[in-house]
Amino acid sequence: MGEIGRIVQAPEDLVAPVSVPAEAYVSPEYARAERDRLWRRAWLQAARMEDIEQVGSYITFDILDDSVIIVRASDSEIRAFHNVCPHRGRKLVDTPPGKRNASGNRAGFICGYHGWTFGLDGQNTYVEHEADWQGHLCGGRADLGRVNVDSWGGWIWINLDPGAGPLAEYLHPAASMLDPYGLEKMRPRWRKWVVFQCNWKVAMEAFCETYHVSTTHPEFMEFGQFRGWARNQGLHSNIGYEAPKGQEEDSGKLRLGVGEDPRLTTAEMQNFTWENANTNTTATLVAVANRLKDELPEGTAPADVSAYWISTARREDEARGVVWAQVDPQHTAQAGTAWQIFPNFQIGHAVNNMLCYQARPYKGDPDMCIFEAAVYELYPEGQAPQTEWEYTEPADWPPVLQQDFNNMAAVQQGMKNVGFRGAQPNPYMERSVASLHMNLARYMGTGSPTTY
Ligand code: FES
């Protein structure tokens, strides 16, 4: 037992039960401070590389008062700029009403107010009546302001802090643990977003642990045990399942259904997941799972069902030009099933698909967020579907996600209750929650979890 009420400062402390104050979720002052202390300092996932494939393609990313234009300036270079005209401050690229972001392809950017014009490198190329400034629009004064930008995993990341360290350092060890999965080769199957009534942390925390599965998603309990661990990973955290006994290789996301006949339960679990979540699996995996009963004899051992299912799906995908990553079971056991990238991005990885969540504050209101989910998979070269970010009301999301939404809205309400004494995350299964707040406190200077 550690000292009672001690502030959590190191990952070792997270092994103990801790209390997380509600301040970070509900306080308007805290939410206001986040803009400067967190969002203007952390590396943020802002877009996918495939969003801007052609030279001149651009996409915007908004975070509170700040907006960034990310543009493919040349075949080999991506640049990011503050989305504001240096003349008199008009937002340079408007987001179309009802859209998540602006995007398109241009040879340059023209401000709609007085016509100042900028190249893809951000340099000013035209000022009407430039001579009126008597030669003083030099030294970058008339150019767009640069924003730090880098890429990893197929995502484009930005950092608003001019003094930010390198992205690679920031992402350690998540990037190297996830590199074997080849996430940069995946393309979105669907992408949805919604403005939701909870703090962005409440949203992210609805997906960063497996403790809720048995109660929130009881349908899944028919298919097996979903006891999972959560580990601190520096600034980040990850979660994973314990492999069922006798199936030590089955700790990844492509899991067998348990029960009398794993041929049947695997098919049931796959069909259920496909129809009710449309995440964490692919059409190939579902199709092969549905054939297990015909292609394998009754009484086939679970480990053999698993091996057959996975290897057959892998082979059939390969035949159509979809090559899954090869990741050995020891690595899978360490990498788990999802990474929480500080502060607001989750990557639920697998060798052939992934499910990602992101939540951002909405208009500085601690009780609101922009919540996004995207499902990716591998496609044959040139055959990925063109997807848009689709605004989707909560009632129109896949049913399993609606179960999570129900908790999110109610947690936000509950945390404001005067009688709420702070969250008490499960020290083993929900350590990711404590980890987030330990790291947030370093940026925010307040809100640290304490031991009890
Ligand atoms: S504010 Fe952009 S040209 Fe005047």
Ligand SMILES: [Fe+2]
């Ligand atoms: Fe859930």
